[in-house]
Amino acid sequence: MNTLEVKGLSVWDEATGSAIVRDSSFVLRQGRCLAIVGESGSGKSMTCKAIMRLNRGTIRQSGRVLLNGEDIGELSEAEMRKRRGKNVCMIVQNGMAAFDPSRPVGVHLRETLRTHFGWGRSEAEGVLRVAMESVMLREPLELMNKYPHQLSGGMLQRVMIALALALRPDVIIADEPTTALDAISQYEVVEQFVRLREEMGCSLLFVSHDLGVVKKIADDVVVMKDGMIVESGSLEAVFGGSRHSYTQYLLSSRLTLSRHFQSIMEGGA
Numbered sequence: 441m442n443t444l445e446v447k448g449l450s451v452w453d454e455a456t457g458s459a460i461v462r463d464s465s466f467v468l469r470q471g472r473c474l475a476i477v478g479e480s481g482s483g484k485s486m487t488c489k490a491i492m493r494l495n496r497g498t499i500r501q502s503g504r505v506l507l508n509g510e511d512i513g514e515l516s517e518a519e520m521r522k523r524r525g526k527n528v529c530m531i532v533q534n535g536m537a538a539f540d541p542s543r544p545v546g547v548h549l550r551e552t553l554r555t556h557f558g559w560g561r562s563e564a565e566g567v568l569r570v571a572m573e574s575v576m577l578r579e580p581l582e583l584m585n586k587y588p589h590q591l592s593g594g595m596l597q598r599v600m601i602a603l604a605l606a607l608r609p610d611v612i613i614a615d616e617p618t619t620a621l622d623a624i625s626q627y628e629v630v631e632q633f634v635r636l637r638e639e640m641g642c643s644l645l646f647v648s649h650d651l652g653v654v655k656k657i658a659d660d661v662v663v664m665k666d667g668m669i670v671e672s673g674s675l676e677a678v679f680g681g682s683r684h685s686y687t688q689y690l691l692s693s694r695l696t697l698s699r700h701f702q703s704i705m706e707g708g709a
């Protein structure tokens with residue numbers, strides 16, 4: 441069963457006429473991790489936002505997005521809102537931007553769980569406490585009373601992963617979840633993603649330009665350049681035997697940059 445299927449997705453800016461994503465098709469299979477890699481500006485984030493139907497303003501999209509076989513492009517906005525969080529959940533690059541700065545993080549977390557499951561405060565806090573402890577966030581109840589600016593970037597990413605654990609969606613989309621973090625926090629957050637997959641068996645769409653991280657977590661890879669998919673296949677096929685010159689270029693330049701991260705993952709730093 442394909443959890444997420446993207447068929448002929450195109451995204452463009454109506455104001456300028458510029459194409460952002462061109463006729464993109466890929467499949468995320470149940471329980472697998474598919475990574476989208478490519479340089480800055482290649483259309484990775486816009487692909488994720490198009491799947492979530494979160495592109496606004498003059499941005500338009502065409503093509504089909506099937507979630508568990510259901511064409512989510514056909515849903516009303518109210519129905520789509522119900523799918524976001526409960527069926528497909530997005531973890532973004534900058535944890536700070538995902539939370540309301542004027543309210544303690546716990547308020548946002550409890551509200552999300554109330555919206556999707558109708559849980560009251562104590563039920564939501566019970567589930568969140570377990571989820572937060574499982575991503576190594578200590579003293580979760582105290583932490584829920586803190587404002588976003590009182591937490592580090594790595595902690596906020598782990599809070600988002602904990603929320604994903606609590607929501608138990610079918611698909612998690614993680615858009616550059618480690619990019620804004622230092623090497624140690626990157627290591628910790630990637631470890632939590634690995635655990636999240638092990639515990640939930642969820643399907644993960646993982647966007648990154650850090651090929652060291654992708655090597656650690658992905659089963660399958662899609663390579664994007666200038667809004668187009670130039671190569672796709674299993675991690676071994678794309679990283680081991682790539683024939684496309686752009687992928688080879690990415691591999692040679694990015695893996696060098698990732699070496700420090702890799703040495704930490706392997707305990708050599």
Ligand SMILES: Nc1ncnc2c1ncn2[C@@H]1O[C@H](COP(=O)(O)OP(=O)(O)OP(=O)(O)O)[C@@H](O)[C@H]1O
Pocket residue numbers: 453460478479480481482483484485486487499616649
């Ligand atoms: N709101 C927007 N309106 C118009 N064009 C946009 C908008 N957001 C992004 N773009 C353009 O779409 C293209 C793809 O951007 P996107 O953010 O998807 O790239 P990316 O591969 O995710 O890059 P990065 O790794 O830097 O996040 C870029 O040329 C960008 O300038």
